[in-house]
Structures are given as structure tokens and as C-alpha cells.
Amino acid sequence: MKQFLFLLFIFLLLINQASHADNAIPEMMKTLNPEGTLIFDADHGQQMWTQEHPGKDGKSRSCTTCHGTDLTIDGKHARSGKVIKPMAVSVNQQRFTKTKKINKWFKRNCKWTWGRECTAQEKGDFLQYFQEN
Amino acid sequence: MKKINTIVFVAMLSLLTIPNTASADGFFSWLFDFSRTKGVEPVSNENYQEECGACHFAYQPGLLTGDAWANLMQVDKLEDHFGENAELDDEEVRTELLAYLKEQAAENSYYKRSRQITHSLNGEEIPERITDVRYIRRQHHEIPESLITDNEDVRSLSYCDTCHTKAALGIYDDDTVNIPNHGVWDD
Numbered sequence: 014m015k016q017f018l019f020l021l022f023i024f025l026l027l028i029n030q031a032s033h034a035d036n037a038i039p040e041m042m043k044t045l046n047p048e049g050t051l052i053f054d055a056d057h058g059q060q061m062w063t064q065e066h067p068g069k070d071g072k073s074r075s076c077t078t079c080h081g082t083d084l085t086i087d088g089k090h091a092r093s094g095k096v097i098k099p100m101a102v103s104v105n106q107q108r109f110t111k112t113k114k115i116n117k118w119f120k121r122n123c124k125w126t127w128g129r130e131c132t133a134q135e136k137g138d139f140l141q142y143f144q145e146n
Numbered sequence: 147m148k149k150i151n152t153i154v155f156v157a158m159l160s161l162l163t164i165p166n167t168a169s170a171d172g173f174f175s176w177l178f179d180f181s182r183t184k185g186v187e188p189v190s191n192e193n194y195q196e197e198c199g200a201c202h203f204a205y206q207p208g209l210l211t212g213d214a215w216a217n218l219m220q221v222d223k224l225e226d227h228f229g230e231n232a233e234l235d236d237e238e239v240r241t242e243l244l245a246y247l248k249e250q251a252a253e254n255s256y257y258k259r260s261r262q263i264t265h266s267l268n269g270e271e272i273p274e275r276i277t278d279v280r281y282i283r284r285q286h287h288e289i290p291e292s293l294i295t296d297n298e299d300v301r302s303l304s305y306c307d308t309c310h311t312k313a314a315l316g317i318y319d320d321d322t323v324n325i326p327n328h329g330v331w332d333d
Contacts, residue, residue: 028255070229092230094305117235125231 015046017030017079037112038140045111045133045140053134061135066127074126083145109143173256185316186257191246201230203257205276207250208260208297210283213272215247228275259318277303289331299326 080088084101094101123131169274234240252260266281307313312322323331
């Protein structure tokens with residue numbers, strides 16, 4: 014019995030660890046805001062999320078073009094139709110586990126959507142928005 | 147009886163000597179692995195699957211020649227990847243992916259469709275995209291536009307896995323085709 018309980022304990026411990034992949038957002042925010050001078054604002058993040066920008070193809074585009082307005086459900090790539098998993102940390106913790114990956118997607122997607130890279134303030138606002146939803 | 151035993155023994159021995167590498171391509175896997183040699187070699191590189199497959203179907207390297215991949219994977223071409231930004235932040239990753247694509251490119255593959263793709267390009271053409279490959283155009287020639295471009299759930303030949311239900315496995319046979327709003331392809 015004792016042995017069984019011990020094994021069960023180990024098992025639960027492993028499950029617990031597997032389901033809590035490290036959230037890299039705090040680390041990311043520290044890199045964006047090393048002096049602590051910026052204040053990240055989820056509301057501003059949300060505003061930028063739906064803001065339309067003229068695209069190269071003549072159509073206007075925003076983050077929602079592919080990700081949708083509800084962060085807790087799947088989005089759909091405007092061009093390829095491929096499913097994009099939710100952006101909300103609350104339902105998709107797997108998304109924000111590597112700063113390298115976060116940086117890559119900010120770079121690609123800011124450039125595609127806005128035609129330029131996002132500033133530290135903007136990235137932080139977005140992350141705050143993802144975290145609070 | 148003794149003779150049969152010897153034959154069986156030799157047969158087993160020869161099986162042992164074949165490298166057990168189902169994913170790697172080579173003369174022996176081509177010779178003995180009948181089901182896989184029909185299509186194109188499935189994607190085996192995790193980074194490729196992740197970097198490219200995040201946005202679209204991870205096209206098998208064997209669908210284009212090495213020169214065509216090298217053209218697509220240039221830094222400035224990735225920045226404007228058919229209208230999308232597909233920049234790879236890490237130059238190391240870009241080099242690795244290109245090396246993988248070249249290594250398994252159509253001209254280096256024993257898979258039937260890869261060989262036909264290479265053959266149709268005459269060793270000189272460098273197609274800009276997979277749907278520009280002559281062999282692929284020809285294979286889809288008899289499918290009416292109404293089922294592809296005018297079909298809102300298909301839209302273009304580029305979305306292989308929309309109709310080819312086993313595309314991810316590198317299988318593009320007619321009997322695995324199911325066209326949305328139309329059904330099984332029966333020619």
C-alpha cells in the first residue's frame with residue numbers, strides 16, 4: 014500500500030510538471046522592459062489588436078485577420094486556411110514557453126500586419142492582453 | 147530440406163544487412179519498401195515541420211528540385227513569401243532547413259512522383275512554386291476549374307491536403323482524393 018501511494022505521488026508529480034510548461038511571458042517582459050520604466054496595458058493591447066492597417070494587397074488587415082477577435086478560440090490563417098491555436102494564455106499555455114519563438118512571431122507578424130516591427134511598449138501591451146484573457 | 151534452410155538463412159541474413167532506416171531514403175529502402183516509393187518521401191525534419199508547417203501544409207522536399215528550394219529560401223524571398231512574411235530569425239535555422247530541402251529534393255529521391263517531377267523539369271527549369279511544376283500541372287489538368295479555383299473550400303491547387311487526404315504521408319494517389327463539395331475523385 015505504501016509503495017502504491019508512493020508511486021501514485023510520483024505519477025501525479027510528473028503529470029503536474031508536464032501540464033505546467035514554463036510561461037515565458039514574465040521573462041519576455043523583463044527583456045522588453047529592463048529598467049522597469051514601461052507600464053504594459055492590456056486595454057491598449059486590445060485596441061491595437063483590432064486596429065486595421067492598409068495591406069500590400071489593397072485590403073486592410075489587422076491581427077484579427079488571422080487570429081480573430083476572441084483570443085480563447087482558434088483562428089484561421091487568412092491565406093492558407095490553417096488553424097491557428099488560441100492566443101489567450103488561459104486556454105493555451107503551450108504557446109508562450111520560449112522567448113525565441115515569441116520574438117520570431119512578433120517580428121514576422123508585426124511586419125506583415127503593420128509594415129514595421131513593433132516597439133517594446135507595443136509587444137508588452139500585447140503580451141499583457143494575452144495574459145489577461 | 148537443407149537447401150531450403152540455407153535459403154531462409156541467407157534471406158534473413160540479407161534482411162539484417164539492410165539498414166533499418168525507414169525514413170532515410172536510399173537504394174535499399176527504395177527497393178524493399180514498396181508502399182512508400184509510390185509517392186514522395188514524407189517530411190522527417192521536425193524543424194521544417196514546425197517552421198514551415200506552422201502556416202501551411204508542410205510540402206515534402208521531394209515536390210521540388212534543389213535549385214527551386216534554394217530560390218524560395220533566399221532571405222529576401224522569405225521576407226515576401228508569396229505575400230506573407232516568413233522570415234526566419236535565426237540564420238542557422240534557415241541554413242539547416244535549406245540543407246534538408248536540398249538533401250531530399252526531388253532529384254535526390256527514389257520516390258516515384260519525385261522522379262517524375264524532376265523529369266518534367268528537364269534539368270533546367272526552376273519553378274517559382276510547386277504548382278508551376280509541369281508534372282503537377284499535368285496531373286491536375288483534367289479537373290475542372292469549378293472544382294478548384296471556383297470552389298470556395300479549395301480555392302487553389304496549393305492546398306494539397308485539402309483534397310489529398312493522405313498528403314501528409316506523401317501519398318497522392320487518385321483513390322485518396324476527396325474534393326470538398328464534390329466528393330471522391332473518380333476519373
